[in-house]
Amino acid sequence: NLNLSNRGYFKPLFAGNTVKGFPIFSRSTGKRSVFVAVPIVMDGKVTGALGISVFLDELNARLNKDLDLPPHYTWYILNEEGNTMLDKERDFIFMSPLTQGSDSLRKGVAEALKHESGTIQYQLDGHREAYYRKLPNFEWRMFIALVEEGKTDVPQKLQLTLERFVPELQGQLNKIDASLAAQIEKNGVNVHNESEVRKLLRTLFDTNPEIVDATFIDTHGVLRLAEPSDYKNFEGSDLSSQEHVIAMLKNPQPLLSGGFVSVEDFLGMVIARPLYDSSNHFAGTISALIRPELFITPMIGKSMIPEDYELWIMQTDGMIVYDLDKEEIGKMLFSDPIYQAYDSLLELGKKIAAAPEGEGSYIYLAQGLEEKVIKKVIWKTVKLHDREWRVVLAYRPYN
Known part of the structure; x- marks a missing residue:
């Protein structure tokens, strides 16, 4: 048995009122529905109720198919409180144009809710003109609107903010990659000398505070060396199944990997470059590991993103x-x-x-x-x- 006494429709229903389209969102299933019910009255007293739930996503899809409006038209249905019950774009279901929309849309909808039929004009990504009519037996109104597409009005502040941040992010990625290339070229590392490779990794880590660690991966895809020493316990890990390691072993060249769950157990990505021995044979990979939130968050503050x-x-x-x-x-x-x-x-x-x-x-x-x-x-x-x-x-x- 399910106790429904805490539902918003319960008291009005058992006071003898018909419920016509009470909106319900199921947190467990994500389903959106409306509840329609009538009280059962015996000897002048409400003894129960008979009701049904109508799933809105399914009804929405059916109405879209049946209406088959041209691309430059849209439709939606609002209840007496101005909440969207159905819409050509289902994302709008249970949203209210009285709180989510332009001033002209809010004013138009507020006026429409006072009348049984009429027209309104408003701005929403372009000019729109809508005809509406109240549905029979329901305090719902259906709107059909002609949509004139308009260009998105991007605030200058938004544009300037992105134009500050993107070069900063690009510069940081370039800096780590250039540091990796410079350290490999400068040190001329003997890949068979552990101390030389560790020195390279340590220098790379010390000169790039944005990275989590620096590693050497051999030609079998095994993580042989890691710096700083906090990550030495990961040495010997087989990384040969990771996408970027496979790519490097197949075709050794500099890369920025896609996101992956690292052996350090967080989402990361690496900037990596191939390492060659004295005979110019591919001998392994030097990688710098980045953790996105630690790498990017400081730049957000620096770029003054509101x-x-x-x-x-x-x-x-x-x-x-x-x-x-x-x-x-x-x-x-x-x-x-x-x-x-x-x-x-x-x-x-x-x-x-x-x-x-x-x-x-x-x-x-x-x-x-x-x-x-x-x-x-x-x-x-x-x-x-x-x-x-x-x-x-x-x-x-x-x-």
Whole structure:
């Protein structure tokens, strides 16, 4: 048995009122539904109720198919409180245009809720004109709007902030890579002399405070030496199954790896260069390990990124290599379950992966909150060797 007495619809229902579309979000399944119920009355008293739940995602998909509107039209349904019950873009379900939208949209919706039918005009990524009508037997109103696409209005402050940060990040990656190359060339290391290799690793670590450790990996993919000494217990680890190690053994050349779970047990990436012996034969790899949050966070403060902006960095395969929410670091945008309910984010992610720079918008949870909000973004790219990172800066235009 399930006790429903704490549900918002319970008291009105058992006071004898019909419930018409009470919104419900299931935390356990992520399903969005509405509850419709009528009281059962015997001898003038409410003795029970008969109700059904209607799953909104399924209904939304069916209505989209049945309506089959042209691309430049959209539709949505609001309840009497202005909350979105259904929308051509399902990300908007349970969001309120009275709190998440332009001033003209808020004013238009507030006025529409006072009438049974009419038209409103508002701005939302371009000019929109909507016709609305109240649904029979429900305090819900359906809107059909003509959408005139407009260019995203990017605040100058957002653009300037990203233009400060991206060169800083690119410069730090270049610095570590150049240091790696310079130390290898300068020291002329005998790969068979452990003390010489350790000296190289230690110098690399000491001159690059941004890295976690420096390692030497042999031609079999085994981590032979590590500095500083805190990481010596990882010496002897077989790394031959790691993607970047496989790539280096197959074709020795400088690289920035993709994100991976390191033997040190955190998401990291390495900047690596091949090491050659006196006969110019490939003899192993010198790697500098980076931990994204420790590497990038200091740069955010240096670049003076405002607290109300959100920075995240993505590989072109969709891996999140940095996010202000540490729980999201290492997740795959295109496959992780936490993102699958957000169509606009997945669609934007594809655009970000495909283009080195651009702008767009999506809907996702506000940072540190459980409320969905509209976010607009711009992005640029940093690149080292054949690896690209998309640097994305987001803000909430309707906060």
